[in-house]
Amino acid sequence: MGDFFQIEIESSLIANISNLENMPIKIAISGCAGIGKTTLAKVLSERLKLPLIEELYEPLFNPPGRFNGPPRQIADAFLQIFNTKKQLEEQHGSFVTDRCPVDLCHLWMKRGLSVLEQETEVIFEQGQQQVAQYDLLVILPAGVLEFVTEHEAGDSRRRAASQYIQMYNHASIIGLATLWMPKEHFLCLPKECQSVEERVEAVQQALQFLSL
Numbered sequence: 627m628g629d630f631f632q633i634e635i636e637s638s639l640i641a642n643i644s645n646l647e648n649m650p651i652k653i654a655i656s657g658c659a660g661i662g663k664t665t666l667a668k669v670l671s672e673r674l675k676l677p678l679i680e681e682l683y684e685p686l687f688n689p690p691g692r693f694n695g696p697p698r699q700i701a702d703a704f705l706q707i708f709n710t711k712k713q714l715e716e717q718h719g720s721f722v723t724d725r726c727p728v729d730l731c732h733l734w735m736k737r738g739l740s741v742l743e744q745e746t747e748v749i750f751e752q753g754q755q756q757v758a759q760y761d762l763l764v765i766l767p768a769g770v771l772e773f774v775t776e777h778e779a780g781d782s783r784r785r786a787a788s789q790y791i792q793m794y795n796h797a798s799i800i801g802l803a804t805l806w807m808p809k810e811h812f813l814c815l816p817k818e819c820q821s822v823e824e825r826v827e828a829v830q831q832a833l834q835f836l837s838l
Contacts, residue, residue, distance in 0.1 A: 650719055651676060651833065652759060654726035656803065657766035658795045666766065666825050667724040673826060679714045679723040682707055686733075693737070701739050704730060708749055712756060727753030728763065728802045732795065757806045762832055765803060766825070767817045768796035810836065 651674065655667045664681060671678035685703040686693050693700060708730055715721055731753050740746050757763065769792060803812055813832045819825055 652715070652720060652761050653722045653829070653833075654728070654757070654760050654763045655722065655724055655766070656726055656728050656763060656799055658768045658792055658799070661766045661768060662822070662825070663766055664724050665822055666764070666829075667722050669822055669826055670829060671722045673830075674722070677718040677721045679711060679718070679721050681724045682710055683725070697737075697739055697742060700737060701734075701742050701745050704734055704739070705745065705749065708753070712752070715756070726760070726763070727756050728799055728806065731802055732798045736795070736798070754806045757803075760807070761811060761836060762829065763803055763807050763812050764825075764829055764832075765796075765800060765812075765814045767815050767819065768792045769817065 653670060653674075653676070655663045655670075657663055667678060670676070685706050686700065692703065708727065711723065711726075715723065727749075731750055734740070734746065734749060769789060800814060803814075813829065815825060815828055819828055
């Protein structure tokens with residue numbers, strides 16, 4: 627019975643992939659650093675024939691050390707990224723985006739930028755409004771890939787070696803997503819879902835069950 631049910635699901639997915647490709651879909655890929663977000667976003671973009679909106683986090687880390695610079699300076703970089711990605715999402719209508727306001731707001735708080743009260747209110751309010759428009763927000767599992775050393779983590783774009791730091795980051799991102807997204811539009815992939823193909827299939831199943 628279980629095998630038959632699985633076959634039925636797979637057949638339904640295959641039969642309806644062409645329908646997904648022709649529908650307006652907004653998908654966001656979120657999660658900690660170095661866990662495969664960019665890879666999944668690129669593959670989904672190709673499979674579903676949707677525009678890919680890249681991470682675009684370079685202003686946070688270039689020049690090197692900028693992420694740990696004065697709050698005002700780094701806040702301007704955050705807002706630049708937020709506005710650029712928002713404009714691209716509005717321009718495309720349908721898309722797969724590598725990271726979204728959930729990630730930016732998590733990093734904003736982690737960096738201690740809540741001292742900038744007016745800017746914090748703006749980025750959180752607009753971020754929540756933007757996230758509410760997504761059809762699916764996918765959060766990848768933390769702790770699946772091998773940890774890098776603190777030295778290798780460098781400018782904070784890669785995962786730090788501490789599993790507890792990763793646990794904190796993962797919990798923070800899931801917390802914001804839970805607050806901002808209806809549960810039926812929020813997909814938190816389990817650790818067992820490790821390969822790109824498994825992750826793509828999980829996303830496709832979620833989209834089908836949403837009856838987009």
